[in-house]
Structures are given as structure tokens and as C-alpha cells.
Amino acid sequence: MVMTLLVNIDVDDLHKGIDFYTKAFGLTIGRRFGADAVELLGATSPIYLLAKPNGTVASATSRHLRSYARHWTPIHLDMVVTEIEGAVDRARNAGARLEGPVKSNNWGKIAMLADPFGHGICLIEFVGRGYDEIATEKAKSSGARG
Numbered sequence: 001m002v003m004t005l006l007v008n009i010d011v012d013d014l015h016k017g018i019d020f021y022t023k024a025f026g027l028t029i030g031r032r033f034g035a036d037a038v039e040l041l042g043a044t045s046p047i048y049l050l051a052k053p054n055g056t057v058a059s060a061t062s063r064h065l066r067s068y069a070r071h072w073t074p075i076h077l078d079m080v081v082t083e084i085e086g087a088v089d090r091a092r093n094a095g096a097r098l099e100g101p102v103k104s105n106n107w108g109k110i111a112m113l114a115d116p117f118g119h120g121i122c123l124i125e126f127v128g129r130g131y132d133e134i135a136t137e138k139a140k141s142s143g144a145r146g
Helices: 014-025 084-094
Strands: 007-011 028-032 037-041 047-051 077-080 103-105 108-114 120-126
Touching: 007 014, 014 028, 014 037, 014 047, 014 084, 084 108, 084 120
Parallel strands: 007 047, 077 120
Antiparallel strands: 028 037, 037 047, 103 108, 108 120
8 A cells, every 4th residue: 555645734824834834945836725725845745734823722622722832742844955054044044943953963964943833843964874874674564663
């Protein structure tokens, strides 16, 4: 089974979201879905920005309210770039906040940022064999688990 991945990002200001993601990462508008959603292209998966007002309930089964202050979630975006310093500068100039120095590892470099909506984003520049530098074994396609 082949699965298609779509990335959806809630923002409280669609115009501001489009401005940030197109300037920071060079994404382009694919399609618009009325006044509340837009498809951005240029990554390996389409990214959809969804206008969701601050303070609204996140789901019908949750009491959590949307907040666009910096927040933590166990899911974030990793954007692989070819040159991390320039990518960090573009993201910061577009409105991202760098949350610490760029770190170097044997597999590459990583910069941790927050977008203007409080979502975590990591920029990654692979070197050498990338994550294969630290991989201990190859997962078998039928037995791999996340």
C-alpha cells in the first residue's frame, strides 16, 4: 500500500501564513479553497494552511483551545535544506524565531525554530550519508514499526 502524506498547518491569519511559508521556504500557491485554506507546493508533500481562529476548540472531543503562542507538540516539521545558514536567515527574515544555535552532528546540522504561529520547525542539512551515519540496522519493510 502506498500512502500519500498531506501536511495541514493551522494558522490564525491565512495571509500571514502564506507570506511566511512562501518567503521562508520558497513554496508556491497551488490552489485556494475559499477564504479559509490554501495549498502550498514545492516540498515533497503538499502543505495546506488552514485558517482556524485563536481560542477556538481544537476538536469536538477536546477542551483544548487553539493557541498560536509558542507551544509544544510531539509532531513538528523537518525541512531538509542544502545550506543551513542561508535557510535559517531566510526563515528568520520571514518571521521565524531561532530557538538556539545551529548544532552540528556526524549526520549533519540542525536548527530549531518556531514559525510565527508557535509551531516547531527544524531545518536539517545532511552531510555524508545523512541519518545512515547513525543508523544501527535497516528496517525490514514488512516488520518496521514506528
